Amino acid sequence: MNAPPRPPSSFPPRHGSGLLASFGHAWAGLIHTVIYQRNMRVHLIAAVLVGLVGSGIPLGLAEKVTLIFCVLLIFFAEILNSALEHLVDLAVQQFDEKARLAKDAAAAGVLVLALGTVVIFAAILVHNWDTVRTSTDAIIRQVALGLPLTACILVLVLPQRRPAWVDVAAFTAGGVLMALQATQTASSVFSALTAGLLFVAGAAAYQRRREQRAPRA
Numbered sequence: 001m002n003a004p005p006r007p008p009s010s011f012p013p014r015h016g017s018g019l020l021a022s023f024g025h026a027w028a029g030l031i032h033t034v035i036y037q038r039n040m041r042v043h044l045i046a047a048v049l050v051g052l053v054g055s056g057i058p059l060g061l062a063e064k065v066t067l068i069f070c071v072l073l074i075f076f077a078e079i080l081n082s083a084l085e086h087l088v089d090l091a092v093q094q095f096d097e098k099a100r101l102a103k104d105a106a107a108a109g110v111l112v113l114a115l116g117t118v119v120i121f122a123a124i125l126v127h128n129w130d131t132v133r134t135s136t137d138a139i140i141r142q143v144a145l146g147l148p149l150t151a152c153i154l155v156l157v158l159p160q161r162r163p164a165w166v167d168v169a170a171f172t173a174g175g176v177l178m179a180l181q182a183t184q185t186a187s188s189v190f191s192a193l194t195a196g197l198l199f200v201a202g203a204a205a206y207q208r209r210r211e212q213r214a215p216r217a
């Protein structure tokens with residue numbers, strides 16, 4: 001028996017289905033948030049700094065897990081906040097009190113998490129203050145390698161137009177600094193987190209450049 005004709009679809013053709021395509025859509029969502037949400041870029045840079053502290057000072061397992069969980073939770077909240085903003089903008093194209101309440105509530109959720117993370121981060125540093133005081137060499141190394149690395153990631157996520165070579169140079173220099181830093185890390189998990197953030201920043205810079213070349217309709 002012939003299948004009934006499908007109703008005409010207003011969706012453009014989808015780029016594949018299955019697990020790989022789902023991953024691709026999720027990745028595109030992450031990169032889109034980094035490109036278009038200023039607060040996400042702030043969280044990303046803050047996460048790099050957390051990664052540098054975590055890979056410079058030896059922390060206990062519970063402290064590592066807590067910090068990484070907080071960082072991921074903030075990303076999750078910001079991505080969800082962005083999704084809600086898109087939904088509200090889709091439903092409401094003019095000023096609306098309920099739209100304002102929905103967006104403000106979602107933004108408040110992110111703010112609460114960010115403030116909580118700052119408090120937890122400070123508490124962990126205070127709790128490990130003796131280790132911090134005696135880790136002068138590690139701190140000097142982290143500052144010497146970590147600050148230029150953070151600057152490279154910042155360049156990659158900045159929305160301003162720039163020549164392609166700047167992004168290539170920032171990503172390459174970031175990779176070299178990351179490799180140097182990883183050779184003497186106190187935690188490979190935090191180094192992996194920082195490397196992952198460099199990769200995300202590089203992917204965002206690449207995608208922004210593509211979209212600037214071929215702006216969305």
Ligand SMILES: Nc1ncnc2c1ncn2[C@@H]1O[C@H](COP(=O)(O)OP(=O)(O)OP(=O)(O)O)[C@@H](O)[C@H]1O
Nearest residue numbers: 037039085092093094095096097099100103104107
């Ligand atoms: N349609 C609307 N009606 C009423 N107020 C709105 C509307 N859209 C946005 N707002 C207000 O403007 C604020 C910023 O909304 P916007 O969509 O510009 O998000 P944003 O600039 O990405 O902000 P955020 O810092 O929350 O991510 C909202 O928190 C809300 O107070």
